[in-house]
Amino acid sequence: MRNPISEVTAGIQPSGIRKFFDIVSEMKDAISLGVGEPDFDTPWQIREEGIYSLEKGKTFYTSNSGLKELKMEICHYLRRSLDISYHYQDEVLVTVGGSEAIDLAMRAMLNPGEEVLIPQPSYVSYVPCCVLAGGKPVIIELKAENEFRLTAQDLLAAITDRTKILVLPFPNNPTGAVMTREDLEPIAKICAEKDIFIISDEIYAELTYSGKHFSIAALPGMQERTILINGFSKAYAMTGWRLGYACGPRNIISQMTKIHQFAIMCAPTTSQYAAVVALREGDADVARMRESYNQRRRYLLDAFKRMGLECFEPFGAFYVFPSIKRFGMTSDEFATRLLQEEKVAVVPGTAFGACGEGFLRISYAYSLEDLKRAIACLERFVNRLDGERAS
């Protein structure tokens, strides 16, 4: 029999998280700090709307690009939160999670061999999506001394004649880094000069703790070369509803819609109705969850300081990214031993790119009680390592 698998697909490395997941799921009573989704349930009025839409029999396809009401609410939301205006008719596409939007954007824009600049550490799907779309991923290694922000210098060094797209993953998973307007301005200038398009993954936009999120699309001349991606998973605790969206210039959005039409048809109808209510009535819930994350974030940073774990202060998402370099172990070794000895699961920084070596991603999408329990174990482990090193 011939090999049924395509070379491109076979060449893609499975997610580094997968391997760790397999070990963790073997353990019955492990405490996890490894999830990338909110611990809150979807606010009730949003769930209620989903239920109501089912009761009313709203169980048909929506138009390919999404419900008109939802697209309009998305535009209202982006105007009030980011001060960016999109036309709901042809500049918005409702997708199955932000992940689909990433995939579509790459497929709609890339010709074989064109390069995509991907800052790392970052979410695991940019590289595979780029490869599957025929592009060539070019990694930009973000540095701890820059608090994992993208600098103009790093960007310039990575640009070639074949560079077409820059992925901007901020607020960042796994580091929690954010980019301010001042940080983004030089990046935007370079992209305009070099005629580079931007995929700005802003799925954590609502979860920032040092002032409001700022989108690169809001800078002059940037909206026409940016695909802005957001969704409902993180802000409204709606991960299982699988709903995201992409906004951008109509020539790109229309091509993305074409692929979406053939591959997906439309995003889940129930989720779309629920999302309308999320955008209309969810602000107070988002604020409540944000405050709660912020308190846990401060709690973790304080605990790290106490146990001597070096960590820059992250102002976004719900992750902290402490350095474990002083223990002379790899991230993988540290995470594996922590799991075996204290039954606490964290994700090695290397799951998000080679330059995540020496770091751990610790999620604070857990109740304070759960965090305290896990931190007590982590502290005991760190003290033991320090003892080993001293003797």
Next chain:
Amino acid sequence: MKEKILAIIEKNSKIDVHELAVLLGESEIAVANAISEMERDRIICGYHTMINWENTSEEKVVALIEVKVTPQRGKGFDKIAERIYNYSEVDACFLMSGAYDLMVMLEGKNMRQVAQFVSDKLSTLDEVISTATHFVLRKYKEHGQIFAAETRDERMMVTP
């Protein structure tokens, strides 16, 4: 900062000043001062523990009593409310708009005890015109806390 302190201790009065300071990114002194001020100003009136008595062997019944009263000249409802809420059996007492005047919440060992309170103490007050007693059959949620089934974290242990 005061609102944030209240939001936290309303759910968890056990929390100490150090932890509050960490969670809010404030100094311990600032937090301690804010709490003292709020205690002095009777914004914070006490520190309670939420108990689901149904899960203990203690027998308790809770009753909500609608009370219609005749307000007194010059004193309105306050005087009669005071005569009622001063009974140690009374857990809470609210002046209401609508079909009746006072809502009296009562906790007793059993229905007989509650009935006795109503017939002996409440109904015999001159100003009380009528009462209607409702017994709580089951508490689903109180003070924002859902009493029903324990929730379990059903998320996968590790996700990107």
